[in-house]
Amino acid sequence: MNHLHFRLRFFLAALVLVMVSGTFAFMRVENLSLADSLYFNIVTIATVGYGDIHPVTLAGKILAVGLILLGTGAFLGVVANATEIMLSRHEHQARHKKLHLIIGVYFSEVGTRLLATCAQADPNLARFRAQLAIGDHWTERDFQQAGKEIRSQVFKVDEARVDLARLHDFLASRRQSLVALLENPITLEQENFTEHLQAVFHLTEELSARDDLVNIPPPDHRHLGGDLNRAYNSLVRQWLPYMAYLRHNYPYLYSLSVRTNPFNPEASPRVQ
Numbered sequence: 001m002n003h004l005h006f007r008l009r010f011f012l013a014a015l016v017l018v019m020v021s022g023t024f025a026f027m028r029v030e031n032l033s034l035a036d037s038l039y040f041n042i043v044t045i046a047t048v049g050y051g052d053i054h055p056v057t058l059a060g061k062i063l064a065v066g067l068i069l070l071g072t073g074a075f076l077g078v079v080a081n082a083t084e085i086m087l088s089r090h091e092h093q094a095r096h097k098k099l100h101l102i103i104g105v106y107f108s109e110v111g112t113r114l115l116a117t118c119a120q121a122d123p124n125l126a127r128f129r130a131q132l133a134i135g136d137h138w139t140e141r142d143f144q145q146a147g148k149e150i151r152s153q154v155f156k157v158d159e160a161r162v163d164l165a166r167l168h169d170f171l172a173s174r175r176q177s178l179v180a181l182l183e184n185p186i187t188l189e190q191e192n193f194t195e196h197l198q199a200v201f202h203l204t205e206e207l208s209a210r211d212d213l214v215n216i217p218p219p220d221h222r223h224l225g226g227d228l229n230r231a232y233n234s235l236v237r238q239w240l241p242y243m244a245y246l247r248h249n250y251p252y253l254y255s256l257s258v259r260t261n262p263f264n265p266e267a268s269p270r271v272q
Contacts, residue, residue: 011077159225
């Protein structure tokens with residue numbers, strides 16, 4: 001996108017230069033007024049050529065030929081690049097929408113429940129719960145402020161409070177959904193989301209590799225806690241901008257997500 005804007009600025013500058021220099025050149029060689037010279041310059045570059053004003057000197061004719069070649073090229077360059085930018089922006093918006101649809105599917109299938117599991121086992125939840133107590137009244141500024149506050153926050157799960165066997169059964173039942181999300185080419189465009197999916201997939205593999213998820217030695221338990229914390233931290237940072245996106249684009253989905261906020265122990269889908 002940046003190179004398109006650079007090219008557009010280049011052609012705009014070239015068009016302005018041709019317009020200004022051509023106008024003053026016609027005033028000099030054809031003895032035209034500023035208004036007539038500018039008018040003749042525009043109809044020449046636009047290839048309209050009404051014929052009411054035309055060069056009468058050899059220098060004017062040579063100037064008109066040069067103006068047609070340079071001015072028309074610059075004008076077409078502006079039109080072509082402006083059109084390409086609009087099409088590229090439309091395509092980017094469409095892909096951005098598809099990406100958030102995919103993220104929405106992930107939260108419906110896996111993310112919200114995983115986040116609730118981690119939040120319930122976070123001993124420090126009360127310390128930052130207010131920052132994530134998203135409500136209907138939240139504005140874009142509230143989301144930005146919450147994002148700044150949690151950026152340096154380290155979220156940590158007490159793995160002893162997590163039912164690993166139950167978590168494994170849940171994640172294993174969603175394995176195909178996780179694989180499908182990882183294979184989606186649009187997902188790869190969002191690096192942070194891709195890294196989170198990889199963290200969740202790795203956690204699933206770690207849990208599946210163990211025959212006994214009840215009698216786990218302390219060192220192994222801490223290792224699984226590290227995998228869980230990696231997924232937990234990246235998940236929180238995916239959840240907050242996703243909620244902001246829902247509020248701006250899908251208020252009805254946002255309403256349900258607020259009522260089922262995983263950081264609110266009293267959350268209920270019922271409308272009070």
